[in-house]
Amino acid sequence: MKRLKTLLVITSVIVAATGCKKFLDQQPKSDLSSELFWRSPDDAKLGITGVYDAIQTTIGTGNYTEWGDARSDNFSFGGTGDNQINVALNGLTAVTPSADWSDLYITIGRANSAIKYIPRIQGIADIQKNDYLAQAYAIRAFMYFYAVRLWGDVPIVLEPFEDLKQQPDISRKPVNTVIDDVILKDLNQAYTLSDKTKINYFEISTGAILAMLADVYMWKKDYPKVIEQTNKLMALNRYGLVAGTDWKKLFTDPGTTSIRENIWTLNWSFLVDQKGNGNNNFQRIGLSGNTSTYEIDSNTLDKFESNKSDIRRRLTYDTLLVGSQLGVDKIGKFYPLGADGRPVYPTRELNEAKIPIYRYADILLLRAEALNKTTPRDAAGAVAIVNQIRTRASAGTVLAANYPTETDVETLILNERQKELFAEGRRWFDLVRTGRVISVMDPIIRRRQISLGQQPTGFTDARKILFPISRDALNRNTSLVQNPPYSE
């Protein structure tokens, strides 16, 4: 019994002793606590990858189309849901999914951390370190650029959030402040820091930064600056238009070094990105076995069908569907063609179409627009660019004489952009930028309403060009004020 008593006492002492502080200190096993990250050169690479991953979530799972195309005349509703009908009929509300900017700010948050901590990492060559930083700045600018184009005034956050007691100012700031003090500043910073020799289609390189600068100045209507930036881009001597025979490869095989037209493409792999859900953006507009959320609008289809020699017609959609019972209900532009020359649609799970962000044709056409708008106006130069694009697409050339006014040329360029960049998230912003939303969309929306047996109310309120701020954001951040006329 004595031994037993001793045993009992020992056990209880052990039990009591385990209650010490160390026993209660449990560190994460499959994650890393924040003070252990941003230390090694590898951390910089992994952290930047994390920022790109956030872009995939922000635009790669649907917003690329929802933000850039869905509200335009490129698409009308298809499929089986309420949301696409509301979008196609200009019936956005605070609960429309694409009104939610949270993923966008999560991307900004990750970029903010990278910008703060990458400079502190020891052991990386400066050129590499600076290029990481350039990417982080450019991504942050890219996100704010989306934000101002969609919502107008937006909150500015440039520091990582690290303390609950912090109360950063997250009220909305004027568009111009965001563009001048954040977007342009970041892009110029990025340009300074970027590795001018790097060529990588899936990462932001010097070319992508210049393309963004051109795009932003275009939005600002600062046409000389657009020309200046596009000059710089051309001077890189790295980009050009591919032959018409390679046009499909721009989308199906963007990483091939021979493809010099792609400036920045968002990579996608079904094995690791949003896996199992196959949440690639393009599942909305064409997938094997599923109905599309959006289908090509009849006006735009007619534009394509009016020129049958244009190679982009059959490379954008399956022309055999034209006039069939179901119509052109899928877009195969981003998928390879099968032996029969028709697009091979992947299943939802296996979809890994790459998402083009900037390519040379886009920048050339922006340059054309700028040439048409600068003083002195260079309409001939603008039309020449359009013809360059048309020739590549075997679409035939146009005569500058047939487009006498500035508006005529702008229309010509925008129509060309619509075909060349169809479903590449450009059309809505083109319409907004050129002030054409109401003139283009009002008749189309009336037509759609009539076909649904509704009273045609059209698109008359210019305030509705901006997206509403999501209910969720308004609920979480009480300093936000809703865009009128959307309900507060």
Place this chain on the structure above:
Amino acid sequence: MMFFTLLNNGGNYLRNNYLLKAKMLFLLILVSAFQVSAKTSTVNLWQNTVITGTVVDENGESLPGVSVGIKNTNIGTTTSVNGTYSLNVPTQYSGGTLVFSFIGYATKEVSIGGKTTINVSLTPNQKALDEVVVVGYGTQAKRDITGSIVSVSSKDIEKRQAIDVLDALQGQVSGLQISSESGRPGAASSVRIRGTATLQGGAEPLYIVDGAQGVNIDGINPSDIASIEVLKDGASAAIYGSRSANGVIIITTKKGEEGKPRIAATYLQSFSKLANKLPQANAEQRRLYDFKLGRNSSTNIDSLNPSYNADNDSQDLLARTAVRNQVDLSVSGGSKQINYYGSFGYLKDEGIIINSYANVARARFNMDYKPTNKFTYSNRIQFSYQEENRINEGLTLIQAIGRPPTFRIFFPDGTLAPTLGGRRNPVAQALYRKNEYDIYNANIFNSVNYQFTKSLKFTTDANVKFGYNKNLQFSPKILSNNLLDNNGSDNYTLQTYWQVQSYFNYNKTLAKNHNITGVLGVAADKAFRKDNGFDGTNYLSETVLTLNSAQLLSLGQASESANTSASLFGRVGYSYMGRYLFNSNFRYDGASRFGEDQRWGFFPSASVGWRFSDEKFMNWSKKVLEDAKLRLSYGVTGNDRIGDYSAIQRYVFGQNYYNGISGVAQNSQFGNNTLSWESTQQLDIGTDLSFFKGRLSFVADYYIKTTKDLLYNAPLPSEYGYSSVQVNIGSIRNKGLEFMVNGIPVKNKSFQWDVSYNMSFNTNTIEELYKGIPLLPGAGKWKLEEGEKLGNFFGWKALGVYQYDVSNSYSTDWQRLTPVDVSADGKTAAGFTLNGNPYNGTVQQLSTNGNILKGGDVIWYNPNNDGVIDDGDKVILGNAQPKFIAGILNSFSYKNFGLSFNLYTSWGGKIYNSARLGLNTFNTVNVTPEVDAIVKAWYKQGDVTVWPKAQQNSPVGNIREVNSNYIEDASFIRLRNLKLSYTLPTKLTSKVKLQNVGLYIYGTNIATWTNYKWYDPEIDFNNALQMGEDNGRYPREREFGFGLNVNF
């Protein structure tokens, strides 16, 4: 008994033969089952006196199988079939005492005093107040309880054919709400004691099994349970401080009883069917629907294609009569020094949806060994293995109900049709999709205790748990849209847990009337969990489903986490003559999950009881009111059930890939290093009354339970770059009243009626939230805000359907106008009236999403009076929580027959029937709406109905989620179970050498009275943020079965 008599009396020649002893022991276990009551041993050498007698029960009926022994010896026997016994008493014991004991009866002692005939009558020990209940780290006499504790005995459990512990408890205890998540075999249940007092901190009670935490209760066979105690108030639970805020359920498993080995075998078989079928459109109604949609030409209604011209009843094809088989065997017994209980149970449970099943094997070994008066060693070992195939309801049931009846399911050659018109074949999905689980659980608990003195005992114990859960999923090519792809996954979870506890129990009575009790101890534990898995695509073979068959693999999940806690706890109790009672528990807990400086929490409690029936001034009532007690308790308890690392700002791996690199990024939940305990303060006032010598008892409690420092994932402004933060702010208050009445209205020689009624009311209020920000979980389907209840549905209120286009006419202040003399096309009216008076002012129209509402569209409530129906017009549509729950249990016994049944009700809650809404959206043309939505749908100007027009691609959101048309009353009354049993007369059974044989037939879920439109209004409430949505769960079955119990 015979064996021990033999050893003792004939011990001379056996004493040294250990081998023989061991053989005898083995034989004993095997053979004694068949042995008749012991005849007097022939090897008895010095027999002197033979005592004979008869043992009867309180009604004078003979009692067979009663143990008769001489006190403090191993000499004994049992009574025969007719209750007689005969015992040889050696001379040296002739002045001793005989002890008569029998399960379920009070033990009786009679001194021999030279008598040769001793007849006794035993009385059942039904006096509840003498019972002992298990409280944390010890037991207490039931009459001395000062908190709110309810005890459920094995007898109560035997009245139903429970699948698991929670099934055994449902409806038996006031204040305890149990709902299984669905009717799927193996489905989990949600359990709430006194409402939900937390948002995300985990609202399940703490389970203590035989003194140990962390035991998997699914691994416990209900027939192994001796008793279950439910600790409802804060003061009782506080000894389990940190984890007891949601109440504590203490389960005690059976022990062997001293005496001959008892072997019990039970077998049951049952047959289950779908309790009710949902009304579903037939082919004719489907064609009407196509007509109303205006679908004149489409491949799907090709009148010559046999694939689209069937008339199937998909529910019939998908459901079946399911068979359940269950066998339980147990062996128990013991001597003065050792007792043992071993059991094995096997349950083969088919689900009512084809190809769903759960097979469960459970084994247990309990032993207590007491070699000396001071030392005891105990163990509790349990093991369970469960295999299941879980059916995905969305791909089977929901498909079956929405599928056009015209779509074929089988081809003429008997093979299954693939996905047609976007509609999956529910039968093929059920048969070919695999979602198989293998769940292993093992639990070993060891305990030693040492009685230092009569009043001081020391216990130390250790519990080790191991759990392994494997899930294999596979979807073959035939189920894919293009018939070309297959995919699957293989995931496993490994969990380990250990806990050690050491504590002293003190119990001393001073000067006869002062009883002092105390507990003081320490504990520590650690839980570990590892999840791993891969997803695979393009399997080479659909027979080989391990991952080596998949051609493409991707990481499914990979994570590890652990948490630890350490505690110091104690209790002081004082009782003066059982009249004035006082108890105080405390616990000081540290947990690794919290911020470094916030880890420790202190949880005190105190309770007092006053047995006023013992006071002199109550003497007048003694005849009626036997025992009466008032209780008051107050306790603070804690909740630590949050993520293991919520207090740490983390960077996460493996889910941030880009361009072939696995990136690292901040967790979207912001780490909050100030996190600490959520604490719940509970005040409980209760009374226990016992009338007419225990024939009627009444227990009532009122409580106020306030949870402070609420742990929940609060939304952060996403502009910060994070989606949420785990906070420690906010408060919820639950108030409630609950009572139980137990009575024995009739009791005579051959007939007895027992009735028990329990009822609970609970309301809760959210008192405070982080920065006052309301929560809108489930994409805004619920709204949680300060001053409101948990579980408020948030959506649009439907007021009807516009009769004409022109019915959408409103006055300038948005009052609805009545059109007069409406034109034939419904577009214009000669005039309008407002509240019966002509209206000549401006007429406005409601619009939504930029479109003006027309005839056949839903009339929405427009509370903000802006003329536009949008999310600014959402209002609270009802609450998911019931106003009260109640249960009534009745049991009747007449001679050898027994009848028991249980009615259970949940009243006043609402359900959001999202499965029904999903059917009726009209968006996917091949989803067939419910019959009323087709037949009664508005079709032309002037139709008066509440069902909106059937229109695909309607831009006005007539079926918006959530709207009041789909918020349904969830009240129900259910005849939960009914059992008719018959015990064979002992005279008959003894002839075949059996002690006891019982037969029964029973039914479960026999009838439900409800207005709810989907299968079943009983719904789980696991997620406090998203309560009461029915998205089409696996329906609960109606079961009828029979069984057999045999005791050897």
